[in-house]
Amino acid sequence: MGPVPLHRKALLEALAEELPNEAIRFSSKLISIEQQDSSDILIQLGDGTLIKTKxxxxxxxxxxxxxxxxxxxxxVHSGRSAVRGLAVFPEGHGLGQDQVHQFIDAGKRAGYAPLNDTDMSSDPNHIQKTVMENCKDFPAKYLEIVRQSDLATLSWAPLVFRxxxxxxxxxxxxxxxxxxxxxxxxxxxxxxxxxxxxxxxxxxxxxxxxxxxxxxxxxxxxxxxxxxxxxxxxxxxxxxxxxxxxxxxxxxxxxxxxxxxxxxxxxxxxxxxxxxxxxxxxxxxxxxxxxxxxxxxxxxxxx
Structure with missing residues (x-):
């Protein structure tokens, strides 16, 4: 049996269903940690909430x-970065729902995968322009998807590792x-x-x-x-x-x-x-x- 894909949203929902509602806090940023004694740990959240735990x-x-x-x-930075975005095709993209395409060139790798309506959720113009310039030799279909990308969904992040x-x-x-x-x-x-x-x-x-x-x-x-x-x-x-x-x-x-x-x-x-x-x-x-x-x-x- 090979790898089994699992949607992150489905996993989070399955885990959340096993917990009482009051056990989950959303948009809670951890600010500080204090080891009070040999047993208690005090954490402070961004909204000022203090929680003591073992x-x-x-x-x-x-x-x-x-x-x-x-x-x-x-x-540390791996020397590579990843760009993600969402392209919308009002007339339909013509791709099979399970088709994932990947293209590899000198020092570059790119790909696209279709999503449905329930899956959607720096300077976007510069990101799009950079991708188009670096991947100009990639297949026309890929470039069309990049060109159609909704700029509000574009993100550029370095690939890091420890x-x-x-x-x-x-x-x-x-x-x-x-x-x-x-x-x-x-x-x-x-x-x-x-x-x-x-x-x-x-x-x-x-x-x-x-x-x-x-x-x-x-x-x-x-x-x-x-x-x-x-x-x-x-x-x-x-x-x-x-x-x-x-x-x-x-x-x-x-x-x-x-x-x-x-x-x-x-x-x-x-x-x-x-x-x-x-x-x-x-x-x-x-x-x-x-x-x-x-x-x-x-x-x-x-x-």
Missing amino acids: LLVGCDGVHSVVAKWLGLSQP YPWNVMLGNLCKGGVTVAGDAMHPMTPDLAHGGASALEDSVVLGRHIGESFLKNKGIVPQEVGVALKGYVKERRWRAAVLITGSYISGWAQLAHEHSWWKKFLMNIIYVSVFPKIYGSIHYDCGKLPCASPGNMHDPNKLD
Whole structure:
């Protein structure tokens, strides 16, 4: 079974349905983190709200406040950027709903995919002009889609990643605080595994926290730290491999601009390394522990 595409909106809705409404706060920016004692963590939100917790998992993206608090280095620029936009064709675009097209040239890669009405949601003129100039040799259909793009939807963002050795050696947890997803391991999108690796994090973290919860009949601060260390130990090398594999994959796919010896090296990588890189996306996160309904609703066993 190969990769299975999953719409981000559908995933978020499925997760949100499992939580009580009051458990979710929207548009809440994390401002500061304070370790009050050996057990309590105090966080402050942008609206002044203070929340005390025994466990804080930072899933706040590539510019994570939690990662910075832990002392992790800032992500670095990969030397490439990504432009995204939306083109509207009132007469219809004539593309099959499941068709995804990709074009590769010297140091450039571009593509387009059709959306439906329910999927839609710097200087846009300059972004559009830059794309048209850099991709002028790409197929006419692609250029037409770029030309038709709604300028209000265009975005330009650098592709960043964290050095794998910073993930292998860095401080990924402290007490009851840790990180997951892009906050831990931002990577270039060449393996298309960034979101999936965040899901891996959640399952592995849930397994370690769940086992600790069941063993201690609740959240015990000292044991939470032990659980987080187990989670970090399990995810550290896995994340470093994905960051490295994704970067190598992107470099190899854009090797048209390189000299003959680099192209020769790229071919070697394709034959010997790529199968291992793409094989790494298949990963067993383990099984989440099961709790009886009685334990989950007994207030004496919950913290």
